[in-house]
């Protein structure tokens with residue numbers, strides 16, 4: 001018999017245009033699968049309001065931010081809209097924001113500026129961040145030290161790095177969010193084993209990162225929990241309860 005576990009997906013994109021026809025049925029199915037908390041991450045001004053509306057309608061939470069892939073959209077109007085959105089009591093974080101390799105008309109400088117500006121807005125608003133970091137880790141840590149940033153509230157999404165990197169992120173005050181990539185990853189195993197229980201979150205990045213050729217859905221965090229429990233030799237029930245209480249603490253949802 002499979003036991004009932006409270007499930008938490010702290011990083012998914014249910015407002016993504018690709019899910020326009022199915023998002024309501026997906027959110028409804030989340031209840032059947034015991035998904036208790038979802039942070040719906042908006043990635044651009046076009047999906048921020050949908051993220052907030054979905055969160056309000058189904059009693060989940062929203063996060064708004066400009067994804068690094070869309071950094072060239074940043075301007076004063078977008079900044080104002082972001083600041084308007086975070087006044088909603090359903091917005092619990094800023095994200096998905098971060099650093100990635102430049103594409104198209106982007107430059108490293110643009111990516112860094114857009115990321116730092118949103119980090120500033122999050123700090124001023126005392127909101128945690130949902131971080132996407134796909135540059136060499138040293139570039140990320142060097143940027144923070146150049147700017148004198150020593151503490152960040154929030155989580156690093158889809159963490160797949162080494163324990164040495166994990167420790168540096170934990171020292172900054174960040175939590176680590178694990179996805180189904182830990183099923184294949186070798187380098188990440190030591191971080192999974194050693195990260196303190198109160199710094200672990202789970203996510204799916206729905207609709208990205210398909211899972212065994214199946215469309216990714218928030219309840220697939222159960223597979224992530226099973227793998228985490230196996231690697232850490234701990235009870236899956238204790239782990240899922242810890243992830244739920246971590247989520248509530250980080251996003252101040254209780």
Ligand SMILES: [Zn+2]
Nearest residue numbers: 011041096205
């Ligand atoms: Zn994402």
